[in-house]
Amino acid sequence: MSSFRHGGPIAVTGLGLVSPAGMDVDSNWKTILSGISAAAEDPRLGDIPYRVTCRAPDFDAPSLLGRDQAWRLDRFVQLALLAARQAVSDAGLDRATWDGTRVAVVIGSSMGGTATFECQHVRFLERGATRVSPMVIPMTLMNMVSGQVAIDLGAHGPSLTPSTACASGATAIGIARDLLSQDRCDIAIAGASESCLSPFAITGLKQMNALANGTHPPSRACRPFDADRSGLVMGEAAGILVLERPADAQARGVPPRALITGFGASTDAFHPTAPDPSGKSAALAVHAALLDAGLGPGDVEHVNAHGTSTRLNDASEARLIARVYSSEPSVTSTKGVTGHTLAASGAIEAAYTVLSIQHGLQPPTANLSRVDDCAGIDLIRDGPRHQTVRAAVSHSFGFGGHNGVLVIQAT
Structure with missing residues (x-):
């Protein structure tokens, strides 16, 4: 067991991605670099x-996960299982040989099994109580x-599901980093998953005037x-990172993709859904x-912005970036390609930031034709x-005023 000082860097040794940009890491990266949006009539x-x-x-869950397993799981869990398996494989780990008692699972979500609940509620109203699924x-x-991923991987360490709305993915990675630094585990499976593309959820956001107005x-x-x-x-989407202490990764002969070196959280305490404009x-x-x-603020060379495409968020975040970072970093928002994946956004965007550092390529902001003043x-x-x-920052800001920020650096 490696000694480790609290607050030190954590190695990213594996990535798993299932999103509108693709069904694995390579296809995600190719699509994100293309700047071609995945948005379509549904x-x-x-x-x-x-x-x-x-x-x-x-995404065909029965063929990807097996029919016996898929039917028992809501889609947000199905996405996470596939991404977690990818990440563990990418890290060169094998659940058959690792010490499962030292493997933690920290996967965030904000809305859970919305589609299943909606479907079963309709069944309850139309067909009666006896027709509701057990x-x-x-x-x-x-x-x-987190529970189902832990079962699938045989992970017996701490298992947590942080929910900080659209900051959940960043929060999960930050918590996982703390578990490693406190020697509560040796491997952390961290990230977030979300799938709430149901008529009721979409209607709720439309009634809030949060969705694009259809003029494009x-x-x-x-x-x-x-x-x-x-x-x-x-x-x-689901985005999963495998995190380990650098010395443990080195002992396994696995070079880290990048390092998570910092996490910060705060709360606006301003409004349930609007960001504090200041x-x-x-x-x-x-x-x-x-x-x-x-x-320091002058060391940051790139920012993966939260960049939701909403009037209030983009304006307040642009002001934040201009005011805080004296280095005038390059900035991108990958949501122009993937849409807003809510809880999963902080996780997939952390993964994209890792890839951008690895490849020396920073993705474009899709559909950016006329930059706002x-x-x-x-x-x-x-x-x-x-x-x-060498040093990048990934922003995540969520309903309720939750803010989560990750610092990701080259090895």
Whole structure:
């Protein structure tokens, strides 16, 4: 067992991605670099007024996970299982040989099994109580994403499901880092998963005026930091990172993809759904993450922005970036491709940041045609940018005022 000082770097040794950008890490990275949006008309939403979403392509759970297992799980858990298996394989780990008592699972979610609950509630109203599935509760409980992944992997260490809305993925990675630094585990399976592309959930967001207004074709609807942005497009995804102490990865002969060196969290305490326009609490999270990493605002070379394509979020985040980072870092939002995957966004965007550091390529912000006047920042557009980055930051901001910021550095 390795000695480790609290707050030190943690190695990212494995990645798993299932998102609208693709069904594995390589396809995700290729699509993110292309800047081609996954948003499309979604026939599964029936006849509700708004039907534009970003779905994971060709996700057939019975063929990917086995029919006996798939039918017992809501889609948000199915996505997580596939991503977790990818990440463990990418890290060169084998559940048959690891010490499962030293493996932690920390996977966030914000809405749990929404689609299953909605479907079963309709069945309850239309066909009666005896027709409700006995699996409805274990399929809809939010914590089942960590519980089912732990079962699948034989992980007997701490198992947690943080829920900080759209910051859940970043929060999960931050908690997993703490578990490793406190020697509560030797391996952490960390990230988030979300799939709530159901008529009821989409309608709820539409009633809030959070969704893009339909003045653009679906592929152009999500346009972070663009002057013509009108709202977000909902997506689904799972992003899983395998985290280990650097000395343990070295002992296994596995070179880390990158290092998680800092995490900061704060709360706006301002409004249930709107960000504090001053950005002062979000700035607290940024400064805490940088302090944790031993860096200053001038050391950050790239920011993976939360960038939701909503009026309020993009404006407040642009002001935050311009005010906090003296280095004038390059900035991108990958939500123009994937849509807003809610809890999963912080996890998949952390993975994209890892890949951007590894490859020396920073993805473009899709659909950015006319930069908003409020965004006086160095936004990447019209294609990927070749840029060697030693230190990057990934922002995640959620309903309830939750802020989570990760610092990711090259090895």
